[in-house]
Amino acid sequence: MARKYQRYTPEFREQAAKLVVEGQRSIVEVAREYGLGETTLGNWVRKYRDDHAEDESSPELSERAELRRRVREQEMELSFLKKAAAYFAREQR
Known part of the structure; x- marks a missing residue:
């Protein structure tokens, strides 16, 4: 059925x-x-x-998108700096 x-x-x-x-x-x-x-x-x-x-108003959305972009960039920079610090610390030994 x-x-x-x-x-x-x-x-x-x-x-x-x-x-x-x-x-x-x-x-x-x-x-x-x-x-x-x-x-x-x-x-x-x-x-x-x-x-x-x-x-939600347009300025809030654009500001949020800008902040997310900046966070991504800073996370990439931090990752690079951690790798560089580990490399130079290993080279000192």
Whole structure:
């Protein structure tokens, strides 16, 4: 027998997605709790994030991206300096 699709209200979809996004719970946990498919809930979470991404202002996003770039550069420099220090310490012996 063919299974009928169950329709969920937009409020229910948003509530379930909010549990994942803001509640630090996994998609699997929430999907099992509510009897949903993981893929279905994953789609709702992605849509929720897309809809609410506009809430953050553009200057905040660009500043965050700039800070992440600077952190990556500093991590690379630190790694290089650690290797150089180990090389010169080994050469002294």
